[in-house]
Amino acid sequence: MFEQIERFQDRLAVIESEHRFYSYRDLVTVGNSFVRDIPTRSLLFFVGTNTFESFACYTAAVRKRVVLAMIPPTIEKALFDHLLEVYKPYGLFLPAERDDLAWGERLTGRQRCSIYLCPDDIHAQLHDDLALILSTSGSTGSPKLVRLSEKNIRSNTEAIIQYLGIGEDDRAITTMPMTYSYGLSIINTHLCSGATVIACEAPLMDRLFWTMLKEEKATTFGGVPFHYEILKKLRFARTDTPTLKYLTQAGGHLSKELTKEFHEICAQKGIRFIVMYGQTEATARMSYLPYLSAPKKLGSIGVPIPGGHFSLEGTSGETIEEAEQPGELVYRGENVSMGYAESPADLARGDDNKGVLRTGDMARRDTDGFYYIVGRKKRFLKIFGNRVNLGDLEEFLKEIGVDAACAGRDDLVRVFMTDQDRMDDARAFLSQRTHIHPSAFDIVYLPTIPRNDSGKILYSKLPETGR
Amino acid sequence: MTNEEKYNQVFITCFKVDAAELSSLAYGSVPAWNSVGQMVLVEELEKAFDIEVEMEDILDIRSYAQGKVVLKKYGVKI
Numbered sequence: 117m118f119e120q121i122e123r124f125q126d127r128l129a130v131i132e133s134e135h136r137f138y139s140y141r142d143l144v145t146v147g148n149s150f151v152r153d154i155p156t157r158s159l160l161f162f163v164g165t166n167t168f169e170s171f172a173c174y175t176a177a178v179r180k181r182v183v184l185a186m187i188p189p190t191i192e193k194a195l196f197d198h199l200l201e202v203y204k205p206y207g208l209f210l211p212a213e214r215d216d217l218a219w220g221e222r223l224t225g226r227q228r229c230s231i232y233l234c235p236d237d238i239h240a241q242l243h244d245d246l247a248l249i250l251s252t253s254g255s256t257g258s259p260k261l262v263r264l265s266e267k268n269i270r271s272n273t274e275a276i277i278q279y280l281g282i283g284e285d286d287r288a289i290t291t292m293p294m295t296y297s298y299g300l301s302i303i304n305t306h307l308c309s310g311a312t313v314i315a316c317e318a319p320l321m322d323r324l325f326w327t328m329l330k331e332e333k334a335t336t337f338g339g340v341p342f343h344y345e346i347l348k349k350l351r352f353a354r355t356d357t358p359t360l361k362y363l364t365q366a367g368g369h370l371s372k373e374l375t376k377e378f379h380e381i382c383a384q385k386g387i388r389f390i391v392m393y394g395q396t397e398a399t400a401r402m403s404y405l406p407y408l409s410a411p412k413k414l415g416s417i418g419v420p421i422p423g424g425h426f427s428l429e430g431t432s433g434e435t436i437e438e439a440e441q442p443g444e445l446v447y448r449g450e451n452v453s454m455g456y457a458e459s460p461a462d463l464a465r466g467d468d469n470k471g472v473l474r475t476g477d478m479a480r481r482d483t484d485g486f487y488y489i490v491g492r493k494k495r496f497l498k499i500f501g502n503r504v505n506l507g508d509l510e511e512f513l514k515e516i517g518v519d520a521a522c523a524g525r526d527d528l529v530r531v532f533m534t535d536q537d538r539m540d541d542a543r544a545f546l547s548q549r550t551h552i553h554p555s556a557f558d559i560v561y562l563p564t565i566p567r568n569d570s571g572k573i574l575y576s577k578l579p580e581t582g583r
Numbered sequence: 584m585t586n587e588e589k590y591n592q593v594f595i596t597c598f599k600v601d602a603a604e605l606s607s608l609a610y611g612s613v614p615a616w617n618s619v620g621q622m623v624l625v626e627e628l629e630k631a632f633d634i635e636v637e638m639e640d641i642l643d644i645r646s647y648a649q650g651k652v653v654l655k656k657y658g659v660k661i
Contacts, residue, residue: 349641553615555619
């Protein structure tokens with residue numbers, strides 16, 4: 117990965133706010149200086165932000181085959197310290213605003229970032245294929261860590277570049293953390309194409325985002341369903357965005373109404389709107405809905421990416437060949453991660469998945485070969501881009517003595533509970549515990565929670581009420 | 584309810600704050616006023632005053648005080 121980016125030389129790699137421009141030459145020079153004293157095949161905790169310095173360090177470390185554990189800049193110090201203690205990295209990359217996480221001796225850096233050398237001299241053994249460790253956003257205190265090889269990243273990057281047709285003249289403006297698989301895939305695909313990344317730390321709700329989008333002539337950005345809710349609220353249809361060529365959507369299921377609305381809005385504005393599907397466990401992307409098929413296939417996650425393959429599996433493990441029969445969606449491709457890491461010993465593990473990923477999503481295929489997600493095998497929802505396990509939420513509520521049944525759809529958890537006096541408590545507690553905005557929790561009163569004889573909650577008997 | 588009472592109530596409900604905190608309330612000053620909070624706030628203001636706020640103005644509502652200035656453009660005097 118990124119071996120070839122020097123050839124882009126004076127092309128524009130990164131644009132920051134206030135018209136700060138950086139060439140690929142800058143990216144390579146600064147990046148190399150950052151990782152000069154970080155040895156090949158050592159572990160670097162990388163707290164990356166959407167800035168030139170982060171991209172420079174990231175690309176240089178990957179080129180040097182340093183193993184990067186991508187850590188969201190919003191991480192709590194206690195969790196970071198715990199990870200430090202357990203995984204004993206060789207060094208850290210920290211943005212200035214997270215200098216509170218520093219540990220060890222400052223090796224190098226710039227005004228806006230530092231690279232630290234950690235004092236531990238015993239380091240975890242790393243498998244030779246391991247390149248990146250990404251965390252999947254979980255609702256529990258310990259996020260799941262996904263192990264990715266260089267082959268995984270390269271394969272997914274190439275496939276995405278191919279189906280989106282990314283070229284040198286594209287300019288992607290950032291909307292998501294670079295430590296999140298979808299955000300990272302946008303950085304990877306653009307920097308590998310000699311294109312430009314407009315590094316914007318401001319959210320869509322900030323005027324700076326729209327100023328940068330216009331002034332720096334962004335041609336594309338990506339969004340999870342929550343971003344599209346915001347775009348709708350911001351009356352994107354009436355916004356002047358002449359340079360945008362296409363938008364992508366992934367990171368959870370976008371409701372059929374919003375999908376339709378954005379296809380129409382974008383068509384009017386001359387923008388291609390491309391719905392995609394993926395998981396961190398598959399590096400980022402598994403399928404996309406080709407733009408020309410979109411009007412006829414609303415709500416579909418489309419077809420596998422180049423080099424990928426889907427199949428559907430029935431309850432007894434048989435492959436479902438007929439159309440319209442639901443089964444678990446199984447993906448095969450070179451971008452399927454090596455597996456999870458739950459301990460430092462796992463970093464020495466080889467490829468557990470062997471190119472096969474059971475997605476945990478239930479899907480069907482239509483007669484034209486397009487796939488549709490029909491539900492989840494496990495009880496997960498995506499809330500504002502975070503994967504939330506409904507079972508975990510029920511467990512959390514037990515901690516404060518609240519008996520509840522959780523259900524819902526993406527971006528809205530329905531919490532059914534029997535204690536009318538504690539409904540506000542429950543909302544506040546869930547929000548605090550999961551760091552998710554209270555508006556995502558719809559608390560519904562039920563006189564009793566439907567259960568079977570052995571006490572298992574009968575989710576199918578929960579009422580379809582609320583928002 | 585006066586317009587001011589309605590206006591205050593929207594902020595109090597959206598961000599779970601006391602009336603005393605209102606005057607210093609701004610984007611990011613409480614955890615709940617983030618991107619999601621902003622969206623909920625604008626929706627609630629639109630409902631309370633039966634208006635439709637344009638993008639430019641949504642982006643301008645960055646504090647309790649600024650919100651009043653924006654709403655004035657929509658004929659809501661607070």
